[in-house]
Amino acid sequence: MMRKIGIGGDHAGFDYKKAIKESLTQKGFEVVDFGPDSDASADYPDFVHPLATAVEQGDVELGIAICGSGNGVCMTVNKHQSIRGALVWNTELSALSRQHNNANIVCIPARFISLDLAEEIVDTFLNTEFEGGRHERRVNKIACQ
Template identity: 65%
Template structure:
């Protein structure tokens, strides 16, 4: 069973609640990093702790949700070992896993429906990294 970290800002709050409910029903272990309401907050306050949890290996994957998905993706990608991908379709989510070994999924709440968000999450969690020709490329991502 995968341990999943989830977080986001006020714009992603309702999406995050729905995703947490579906994930726990499906048997995943989920930690909610916040935000905990629709009150305006600063997304880095939630994206950084989540990214640290993925970076440390405490969580296999993370899911971040904000208005555009860009802010949380930029923030999470500041962490070594985190490969955060902004995904707005299941196909992009699959490619992020298959080709980039993405370990943090970023969703744009203001541009996709909740049903689409769940499809994207489900695809992300059920798609494996292909390795092979992509392995060398992914290994070149980290700044060492």
């Protein structure tokens, strides 16, 4: 079972980031927090580029990126060659992003879902395995070479 997770976002995702980090820590995960450290206006690329790099380099096993719509953090992490960031707003999409796409960063739209749902999405993401098989062939074609 994975134990080291990265998390980052912006001011709109700060409260969710803080709560999810606390919840994961209580469940025994080590959480590396890439910021921000408050709800003051912040630029998500400053925090999620380092998160994506940590996932790429294996410093953390999976990542969680949170902003208002989820779009900005998702676009940013997906600029990284080996990152597969998934914008997720329900648990079914969270499971499928792992099962079929081997997503390694879940992107959460804090202004559009409840904190309870965000926590369920994260739990699903962290506890779902990639199915491989026919999906592996497709996933291997995602990155630009």
